Every structure is written in structure tokens, then in C-alpha cells.
Amino acid sequence: xxxxxxxxxxxxxxxxxxxxxxxxxxxxxxxxxxxxxxxxxxxxxxxxxxxxxxxxxxxxxxxxxxxxxxxxxxxxxxxxxxxxxxxxxxxxxxxxxxxxxxxxxxxxxxxxxxxxxxxxxxxxxxxxxxxxxxxxxxxxxxxxxxxxxxxxxxxxxxxxxxxxxxxx
Ligand SMILES: CC(C)(COP(=O)(O)OP(=O)(O)OC[C@H]1O[C@@H](n2cnc3c(N)ncnc32)[C@H](O)[C@@H]1OP(=O)(O)O)[C@@H](O)C(=O)NCCC(=O)NCCS
Numbered sequence: 640x641x642x643x644x645x646x647x648x649x650x651x652x653x654x655x656x657x658x659x660x661x662x663x664x665x666x667x668x669x670x671x672x673x674x675x676x677x678x679x680x681x682x683x684x685x686x687x688x689x690x691x692x693x694x695x696x697x698x699x700x701x702x703x704x705x706x707x708x709x710x711x712x713x714x715x716x717x718x719x720x721x722x723x724x725x726x727x728x729x730x731x732x733x734x735x736x737x738x739x740x741x742x743x744x745x746x747x748x749x750x751x752x753x754x755x756x757x758x759x760x761x762x763x764x765x766x767x768x769x770x771x772x773x774x775x776x777x778x779x780x781x782x783x784x785x786x787x788x789x790x791x792x793x794x795x796x797x798x799x800x801x802x803x804x805x806x807x
Contacts, residue, residue: 644730646737649688649700657690657700664720673773674753677715677800678704684714686745687738691730698722699730701738708751708770709796713783714742716752735762739786748790751783751798759784769795 649657661669669675687703701719705712716738721731739762742750751767752759753776764782772781785791 644691644733646689646691646733648686649690649702653690653697656697657688657702660697660700660722661718661720663722665718669718672753673776674715674717676773677706677798679800681705681801681803684742687714687742689734689738689741691734693725695722695724698725699734701734703738703742703750705801706751707799707801708749708794711794712748713794713798714747714750715798716750717754732761739784743786748787749783749785749794751781753777753780754782755780756782767791771797773798 681704684703684705687701689701690697691699699719699721702717704715706715707713719731719734721728739750750764751770752764753772754764756764756766756779759782762784764784766779767781767783768778770781770783771778783791
């Protein structure tokens with residue numbers, strides 16, 4: 640891994656470039672995944688949406704959404720993706736560590752995601768046996784991380800979309 644890369648907070652002007660990176664990195668139809676229903680109409684947590692750029696554009700990006708798990712506040716991590724030409728250089732790891740540290744500093748307690756345990760376990764994510772995501776989600780891919788000690792203890796149930804007040 641090279642020297643640490645400058646991480647930027649995503650701005651509204653970056654939105655479509657980040658979307659294009661996600662389209663490139665994930666299978667077509669990613670927005671049909673059930674986790675996207677938790678994001679519909681809900682703004683992401685802007686302070687935690689981070690990216691890395693080089694001369695070729697956005698090379699890595701991570702976003703987070705607020706959700707509820709059994710009524711408790713939680714962060715839904717993702718999508719996170721790194722451009723195919725820059726994978727394996729540590730960019731994904733850097734975005735993970737930076738955003739999780741920022742989330743803790745902002746007072747969030749817990750994070751969940753749907754993803755590959757072999758990758759996310761290195762950041763401390765563990766299977767959440769008693770948390771349900773909207774079907775169809777493979778329960779083995781529902782992973783959580785406590786930003787504060789014990790933050791997942793006793794937090795169980797279904798993950799739901801937060802209520803967003805209508806725009807006035
Ligand atoms: C997964 C992803 C975000 C990782 O970012 P990255 O910058 O390539 O990763 P890093 O350089 O920080 O870490 C690389 C390590 O992660 C491992 N890794 C990457 N994807 C993995 C996966 N799906 N499962 C297990 N390990 C994985 C690599 O083998 C490598 O391991 P090593 O450190 O033992 O050599 C990136 O590869 C990506 O965008 N992939 C396609 C989109 C995707 O699948 N995103 C979400 C995964 S659920």
C-alpha cells in the first residue's frame with residue numbers, strides 16, 4: 640500500500656460520478672437489492688460520505704444511511720467500492736477506517752451492512768444473528784460493528800427505513 644491518500648467528503652456535485660463508480664463496480668441492477676429500499680427517499684449521512692480522487696476521477700467512495708434496528712438508531716454502511724484499476728491498494732480499507740472513526744466521533748453507536756464477512760471481519764464486523772434485513776437477504780451477510788462497547792447488545796429485530804419529514 641502506498642502513502643495514505645487524501646480523503647474528501649462527497650459534495651452534491653460528486654453524486655453522479657460516485658453513482659457511475661458504483662455502477663461500474665457492482666452487478667447491473669444493484670438498486671433492486673433489498674437494502675436499497677432502506678435508502679429510498681432518505682438522504683445519506685453527508686458527513687460520512689467520503690471519496691478518493693485521482694486524475695482519472697473518483698476512484699473510491701463510501702456512503703452511509705441512517706436506519707432503525709428494532710427501533711434503535713444505526714448506520715447502514717454502503718455502498719463502498721473501489722475502481723477496478725485501483726483495487727487492492729488499501730483505498731477501501733482507508734475509507735472504512737476513516738468513516739468509522741468519523742461516525743464514532745459524531746456520536747453514532749452502531750453500524751450494519753450486507754456484505755462479505757471475509758472482507759469486513761478485518762474491520763471488526765461480525766454476523767448479527769438477531770437482526771433482520773428486508774428479504775431477500777442472506778442472513779450470513781448481515782454484519783454489524785459496535786462503535787461503542789456493547790452497542791449491539793440487546794439490539795434485535797427488523798431493520799427499517801427512517802421516517803423522513805416531507806419537504807415544506
Ligand atoms: C471490496 C472493495 C471495496 C475493497 O477495496 P480495496 O481497496 O480493493 O481493498 P483494500 O486494498 O483495502 O484491501 C484489500 C484486501 O481485501 C481483500 N478483499 C477484497 N474484496 C474481498 C472480498 N469480497 N472478500 C474477501 N476479501 C476481499 C483482498 O483480497 C485484500 O486482501 P489482503 O489484504 O489479505 O491482500 C473493492 O475491492 C471493491 O470495490 N470491490 C467490488 C465492489 C464490492 O464488492 N464491494 C463491496 C463488497 S461486499
